[in-house]
Amino acid sequence: MTVHSIAQETKRKLILEAAVRVFARSGYHGARVGDIATEAGVAHGLLYHYFSSKEQVLETVFRENFGELLERFRAVERSDEPAPEKLEGIAKILLRTWRNDPDLVTVMVREVARSPQLQAQVGEVREAFAIVQRVIEQGQADGAFRRDVDAQLASWIVYGGLEEVLTGWVLGQLPDGDDEVARAELTAIELTLGGLRT
Amino acid sequence: MTVHSIAQETKRKLILEAAVRVFARSGYHGARVGDIATEAGVAHGLLYHYFSSKEQVLETVFRENFGELLERFRAVERSDEPAPEKLEGIAKILLRTWRNDPDLVTVMVREVARSPQLQAQVGEVREAFAIVQRVIEQGQADGAFRRDVDAQLASWIVYGGLEEVLTGWVLGQLPDGDDEVARAELTAIELTLGGLRT
Amino acid sequence: MTVHSIAQETKRKLILEAAVRVFARSGYHGARVGDIATEAGVAHGLLYHYFSSKEQVLETVFRENFGELLERFRAVERSDEPAPEKLEGIAKILLRTWRNDPDLVTVMVREVARSPQLQAQVGEVREAFAIVQRVIEQGQADGAFRRDVDAQLASWIVYGGLEEVLTGWVLGQLPDGDDEVARAELTAIELTLGGLRT
Amino acid sequence: MTVHSIAQETKRKLILEAAVRVFARSGYHGARVGDIATEAGVAHGLLYHYFSSKEQVLETVFRENFGELLERFRAVERSDEPAPEKLEGIAKILLRTWRNDPDLVTVMVREVARSPQLQAQVGEVREAFAIVQRVIEQGQADGAFRRDVDAQLASWIVYGGLEEVLTGWVLGQLPDGDDEVARAELTAIELTLGGLRT
DNA sequence: GATGAATGAGATTTCATTCAT
DNA sequence: AATGAATGAAATCTCATTCAT
Numbered sequence: 016m017t018v019h020s021i022a023q024e025t026k027r028k029l030i031l032e033a034a035v036r037v038f039a040r041s042g043y044h045g046a047r048v049g050d051i052a053t054e055a056g057v058a059h060g061l062l063y064h065y066f067s068s069k070e071q072v073l074e075t076v077f078r079e080n081f082g083e084l085l086e087r088f089r090a091v092e093r094s095d096e097p098a099p100e101k102l103e104g105i106a107k108i109l110l111r112t113w114r115n116d117p118d119l120v121t122v123m124v125r126e127v128a129r130s131p132q133l134q135a136q137v138g139e140v141r142e143a144f145a146i147v148q149r150v151i152e153q154g155q156a157d158g159a160f161r162r163d164v165d166a167q168l169a170s171w172i173v174y175g176g177l178e179e180v181l182t183g184w185v186l187g188q189l190p191d192g193d194d195e196v197a198r199a200e201l202t203a204i205e206l207t208l209g210g211l212r213t
Numbered sequence: 214m215t216v217h218s219i220a221q222e223t224k225r226k227l228i229l230e231a232a233v234r235v236f237a238r239s240g241y242h243g244a245r246v247g248d249i250a251t252e253a254g255v256a257h258g259l260l261y262h263y264f265s266s267k268e269q270v271l272e273t274v275f276r277e278n279f280g281e282l283l284e285r286f287r288a289v290e291r292s293d294e295p296a297p298e299k300l301e302g303i304a305k306i307l308l309r310t311w312r313n314d315p316d317l318v319t320v321m322v323r324e325v326a327r328s329p330q331l332q333a334q335v336g337e338v339r340e341a342f343a344i345v346q347r348v349i350e351q352g353q354a355d356g357a358f359r360r361d362v363d364a365q366l367a368s369w370i371v372y373g374g375l376e377e378v379l380t381g382w383v384l385g386q387l388p389d390g391d392d393e394v395a396r397a398e399l400t401a402i403e404l405t406l407g408g409l410r411t
Numbered sequence: 412m413t414v415h416s417i418a419q420e421t422k423r424k425l426i427l428e429a430a431v432r433v434f435a436r437s438g439y440h441g442a443r444v445g446d447i448a449t450e451a452g453v454a455h456g457l458l459y460h461y462f463s464s465k466e467q468v469l470e471t472v473f474r475e476n477f478g479e480l481l482e483r484f485r486a487v488e489r490s491d492e493p494a495p496e497k498l499e500g501i502a503k504i505l506l507r508t509w510r511n512d513p514d515l516v517t518v519m520v521r522e523v524a525r526s527p528q529l530q531a532q533v534g535e536v537r538e539a540f541a542i543v544q545r546v547i548e549q550g551q552a553d554g555a556f557r558r559d560v561d562a563q564l565a566s567w568i569v570y571g572g573l574e575e576v577l578t579g580w581v582l583g584q585l586p587d588g589d590d591e592v593a594r595a596e597l598t599a600i601e602l603t604l605g606g607l608r609t
Numbered sequence: 610m611t612v613h614s615i616a617q618e619t620k621r622k623l624i625l626e627a628a629v630r631v632f633a634r635s636g637y638h639g640a641r642v643g644d645i646a647t648e649a650g651v652a653h654g655l656l657y658h659y660f661s662s663k664e665q666v667l668e669t670v671f672r673e674n675f676g677e678l679l680e681r682f683r684a685v686e687r688s689d690e691p692a693p694e695k696l697e698g699i700a701k702i703l704l705r706t707w708r709n710d711p712d713l714v715t716v717m718v719r720e721v722a723r724s725p726q727l728q729a730q731v732g733e734v735r736e737a738f739a740i741v742q743r744v745i746e747q748g749q750a751d752g753a754f755r756r757d758v759d760a761q762l763a764s765w766i767v768y769g770g771l772e773e774v775l776t777g778w779v780l781g782q783l784p785d786g787d788d789e790v791a792r793a794e795l796t797a798i799e800l801t802l803g804g805l806r807t
Numbered sequence: 808g809a810t811g812a813a814t815g816a817g818a819t820t821t822c823a824t825t826c827a828t
Numbered sequence: 829a830a831t832g833a834a835t836g837a838a839a840t841c842t843c844a845t846t847c848a849t
Contacts (some may be wrong), residue, residue, distance in 0.1 A: 026829085047821085048822075057830075057831090058832055059831090059832075060831055061830055061831075063825080064830075069823065125328075129836040141386070149809095161407075167387070168378065168381075171381045172374035172375075172377060172404050172405075172406075173375045174377060175373045175374045175378065176374040176377075176382070177370075179369045179370060179372060179377075180370060183366075189366065200216055202370070203366075205362060205408070206370050206409065207404075209407055209408035209409070209410075210404035210405060210406075212407075224812080224813085246841080247840095255814090256815055257811055257840095258842085260841095261841065261842075266841080267839095285838065443843065444843075445843080455845095456845090457808075457809055457810075459845070459846080460808065465843095465844065518625075559799075561792065561796055564783065564793055565800060567770075567773045568795060568796070568800050569770070570773060571769045572766035572770040572773075573769070575768060575770075577760070584738075585761070595762055598759055602758060602766050602805065603800075604802075604804075605755075605804035605806075606802075606803035606804035607800065607804075608803075620833080642819060653834090653836080654822085654837095655835075657820065662820080663819070663820095711818085786840075
């Protein structure tokens with residue numbers, strides 16, 4: 016933790032943060048390595064000191080940020096709330112990311128879903144689905160949720176509904192004022208739980 | 214009509230069909246114009262006789278195929294069934310596209326659904342959402358659906374759930390045998406309608 | 412001279428005239444064969460019925476039009492006027508082409524001078540210089556012009572002065588109203604003859 | 610200053626010098642970017658590090674070299690010689706460029722002199738004409754030159770005569786041995802001044 | 808003669824990545 | 829660590845020309 020290594024830490028983070036903004040603005044393919052470097056205020060060669068490729072930058076952006084999200088999903092899963100409340104918690108976490116960091120959500124929604132390699136590479140996404148699935152299974156086990164639906168399938172449907180709301184915000188097609196975001200949370204939870212409840 | 218114009222029609226269609234296969238296989242950015250031409254069995258220059266750019270090929274693929282889908286959505290909306298059955302019909306149409314033309318669905322889900330440029334350009338997508346929204350509103354009006362949710366928001370959530378099932382199939386993460394697809398339809402409809410019903 | 416062959420004659424001419432306009436507008440390299448065809452109101456394939464290549468179109472434009480000019484230069488040379496009057500006649504012929512057909516002059520000035528192949532190919536240009544040279548030599552022989560200048564060199568200098576006036580008009584850098592054009596003729600003649608006279 | 614910046618300067622210059630040779634050899638349109646790079650001994654990508662396009666290379670070739678010429682014209686204009694001597698000086702400067710750098714003159718004469726885009730873009734050419742014009746006006750004011758000719762027009766005629774001699778050399782149509790070049794200078798000056806003198 | 812679909816060589820330009828300094 | 833000059837593979841697109849009809 017010398018000044019030197021702090022600076023090092025800092026530039027890496029600078030690049031990563033710049034990448035999120037540039038990817039959000041131009042898309043992964045439209046973003047040039049030089050754009051990211053410029054946005055970060057460093058020479059573009061430096062990017063290759065910290066990352067092996069442009070793709071690895073995206074992957075890192077994804078992994079580090081989705082990891083955080085996942086951690087919070089896991090915390091919800093570990094809690095001793097009933098399944099419906101857990102699902103509600105997950106929905107809130109997911110939807111609140113929008114106001115928190117719209118650029119990041121933009122990148123996640125736009126790039127990750129489109130990249131099969133990334134999707135396959137990163138177990139994190141699967142893990143997210145698995146958590147939702149296990150919560151649903153728990154609800155089915157304790158009678159809160161109907162048992163005649165496949166939990167895996169249900170987890171995709173539920174997750175998809177939430178993600179599409181984020182997509183609507185990303186695309187500017189759904190209103191995203193404070194009130195609307197709050198209402199979207201309620202609506203999403205209502206519909207999702209409504210469909211699952213016995 | 215004449216042999217001439219049939220041939221003309223044919224090559225254009227050949228290119229468009231080839232484009233779907235190549236985009237599905239390699240993604241839009243991974244697909245080279247030459248690949249599409251080769252797959253279609255024509256010289257790559259011909260592609261520019263019919264389309265002004267690679268992007269316009271994608272746009273045309275989208276517009277012409279989504280247009281068909283939309284037509285069928287509209288037919289459902291125009292029918293005099295009750296709202297829940299209409300929604301069910303829409304869900305079936307959407308989900309059955311997968312078995313019908315997996316490559317096309319792959320392209321739609323991967324390239325189009327999340328591309329803001331394309332989304333914005335093409336009113337077709339908005340129209341699809343609008344149809345779902347109007348069906349929901351109809352259901353709310355005649356008491357079939359709960360009135361305490363915003364119909365626009367609900368349309369995104371419902372549509373998102375369905376699309377994510379398609380995504381699951383596209384990514385090979387959800388089983389897509391005959392039985393599973395049939396079951397997915399039922400589940401998706403159940404969950405969606407369950408959430409909306411009064 | 413059936414109606415058929417008249418039509419044939421006509422389309423060929425149409426193409427040639429269109430070529431002059433398009434070459435003037437876009438330059439030889441900027442002009443597409445399709446542009447010329449469109450301007451002529453024919454299919455671009457037809458161009459290859461009358462000409463073997465785009466370059467041959469330019470060459471034909473040049474040859475046929477410059478040929479006419481040359482014919483008039485020759486007439487002047489053959490006349491029994493004194494050398495200074497002959498030179499004056501040549502200058503007038505050359506400068507008056509501008510008002511007559513600006514597009515043609517534009518093409519001549521811009522493309523012919525730049526194309527070494529064309530220049531070499533077509534003896535017509537050399538012949539034009541040769542005429543000027545012979546007139547100067549005649550003037551030197553009969554004492555009208557000074558004998559201490561090389562007639563070939565002088566012919567280039569004289570011709571260049573005239574051509575540059577055309578260039579100035581082509582480039583829009585010299586005023587080309589009726590009066591100015593008339594004055595330009597006088598000035599060019601004055602300066603040129605003034606330099607040559609004993 | 611540093612070795613670094615010298616190298617940088619060098620490669621850029623290398624490219625520019627190579628461009629002159631290649632443009633002279635093949636013409637602007639016949640010259641491929643790769644040819645220029647190969648001639649300069651660099652990767653063709655580097656060309657785009659220093660210039661934004663092939664056209665900008667030509668423009669830079671022109672601007673930087675014509676700028677030098679212009680500087681010398683200006684020096685002549687600023688001198689306190691009489692107008693005829695100034696004109697003589699300008700003629701010598703212009704004509705001597707041929708022996709100095711035939712490739713450069715070739716490019717100037719063939720590509721630049723008649724290109725409306727380039728002409729319009731670059732004020733340098735206008736400035737050259739303006740200098741000649743002012744010298745002529747000075748001569749008219751102090752009685753050395755006849756006053757009944759338009760100085761602007763005269764400047765084009767004079768300049769055109771000189772340029773055409775260069776053109777004759779470029780096209781290989783005028784002999785350009787040491788003696789002939791020396792004689793051409795004298796002849797051009799004689800004719801030009803002869804025409805202007807009172 | 809006339810059309811315009813079809814071809815394919817070829818050229819510019821982009822940009823991720825490397826590496827000497 | 830940091831820079832940015834240098835590389836070169838690769839890709840889109842253009843357009844003169846051909847040719848079946």
